[in-house]
Amino acid sequence: MTGEGSGCRGAFVGFGNIALLGHLPALRGLGADMVAAVDICEKRRRLAAEEGLAACESLEELEGLDLDFIDICTPPSARYEPISFAVRRGLDVICEKPVATPADFTRIRELVMGSDIFFYPVHNWKHAPHYKKAKEMVEENGGVLSLQMSTLRTGFSHGNPHWRPDWRVDPSVSGGGIIMDHGYHNIYLAMHLMGDDFQQALLEGVEYFEDRPHVERKATFTLLFPGGRKATINLDWGAQRREIKNTIYECNSQLELRDSQIINSDHAYEFEESLSGDSVHGSWFADVFRDFFRLRGSKEKSHFLEAMKVLQGIEDLYRQARG
Numbered sequence: 001m002t003g004e005g006s007g008c009r010g011a012f013v014g015f016g017n018i019a020l021l022g023h024l025p026a027l028r029g030l031g032a033d034m035v036a037a038v039d040i041c042e043k044r045r046r047l048a049a050e051e052g053l054a055a056c057e058s059l060e061e062l063e064g065l066d067l068d069f070i071d072i073c074t075p076p077s078a079r080y081e082p083i084s085f086a087v088r089r090g091l092d093v094i095c096e097k098p099v100a101t102p103a104d105f106t107r108i109r110e111l112v113m114g115s116d117i118f119f120y121p122v123h124n125w126k127h128a129p130h131y132k133k134a135k136e137m138v139e140e141n142g143g144v145l146s147l148q149m150s151t152l153r154t155g156f157s158h159g160n161p162h163w164r165p166d167w168r169v170d171p172s173v174s175g176g177g178i179i180m181d182h183g184y185h186n187i188y189l190a191m192h193l194m195g196d197d198f199q200q201a202l203l204e205g206v207e208y209f210e211d212r213p214h215v216e217r218k219a220t221f222t223l224l225f226p227g228g229r230k231a232t233i234n235l236d237w238g239a240q241r242r243e244i245k246n247t248i249y250e251c252n253s254q255l256e257l258r259d260s261q262i263i264n265s266d267h268a269y270e271f272e273e274s275l276s277g278d279s280v281h282g283s284w285f286a287d288v289f290r291d292f293f294r295l296r297g298s299k300e301k302s303h304f305l306e307a308m309k310v311l312q313g314i315e316d317l318y319r320q321a322r323g
Contacts, residue, residue, distance in 0.1 A: 003031030101175030
């Protein structure tokens, strides 16, 4: 098969739902040769073997394989070791978000910045047709003055049933609650639409689960950007409905981006897929990995630094929440 990934050999580290249902089809569609998958769970290794991958229990089993990159799809707390492995082997990295938990943030940053590997975080929502169109429109209309971003969910997403499906509400695994999960997406999207890094993250309010008093289920915060611009982000895992809504105030107009449409003063753009339709969004990954294969020869660090900026903002928000 020919494609942007032709001739590239890769291995998964972590073979949960996102790897099986999202990454694998997209990578194979681009011609990449995915040869192995590492997972601590026997049932996930069995699924990997059924897909024709060498099923490995540990990173050491990848040592004898001819690889160009690894695709890290583990839960966040298990990312330092595969990143360290990639640096030692000189392998490029694709990594699901968030790249690190607060506990590993500093040492992962130092590890990658001291290496010459190419590191590409999976900021897949930037590749959604809805946000690509919104970005095009705001650039045509003179840029963004302010954003109001809202992500409503009736609960948190569950992982695969074979290994701790509730890991997203275990901070020792996930690194946090809704700020780390959905907040991460909203922060890099705000930076993407603004075309700039934020200067400060300010927590406006936070509420916690009654049975998990250290895990936030609802949060509101503001990102301050240069020139007095700002993005206000509202997140809720206890809403009555699933909905994503973004109101984008431009220099001369206003856009409203909802789950399956963008509306401005004179037109409505409809999209086949809803932003709240599922948690995998497999159709967006082709552009994610196409970008990875196009850029990996550069070895530049801007994409990794974007992920670090997002995590720095999240770390600041959690520091404020702790008082």
